[in-house]
């Protein structure tokens with residue numbers, strides 16, 4: 696498997712962030728090549744979906760309520776961007792490209808961006824979601840924004856102007872999750888850095904000591920602890936990037 700496991704670690708319920716409890720184990724599955732080429736928003740048109748009309752399919756393993764959560768999460772993109780999600784029903788036409796929302800017992804994640812060459816000859820771009828992730832439209836939207844080509848906000852090429860990473864508080868095996876990428880391969884579309892992005896890690900993502908932040912905001916050149924990231928839904932900055940990628 697050439698997939699890269701990328702974890703988004705958040706605080707435990709004991710610290711009062713219930714909605715992150717299982718999201719603690721969010722794992723984004725990303726193609727290594729895409730990982731190397733892309734950060735924040737995909738620059739290459741090849742890795743954007745060729746058309747703002749996207750088809751999707753919901754696993755028959757989902758309960759009615761879970762399926763409804765996916766539909767209502769996607770409605771946000773229909774209503775606020777030019778992206779139009781249309782649900783496919785069986786049988787899926789052969790060769791059809793579509794986003795496939797599937798169930799996973801332990802991980803939530805997907806590949807970043809459109810894959811011009813479908814994996815394993817299948818037309819599906821899989822999004823794996825646990826029961827917990829399925830209960831939170833914001834997490835469904837986070838994964839869907841990965842599908843559309845957004846990376847985590849704190850991976851932007853210019854992030855060192857806005858945040859400081861405390862690597863001493865991060866296990867070495869996760870250091871790669873905090874890399875900022877070159878602006879040669881990615882773009883921010885000149886959208887301001889967005890602490891409220893649904894794609895931003897929380898302040899103590901991957902922390903060894905969760906009482907201390909791993910990411911602090913730079914305010915007048917000084918690192919300051921503040922809240923960042925949320926799972927309520929896409930921010931205006933997230934939606935702006937999608938509009939710039941697909942709606943021009």
Ligand SMILES: [Zn+2]
Nearest residue numbers: 703723837841
């Ligand atoms: Zn993610």
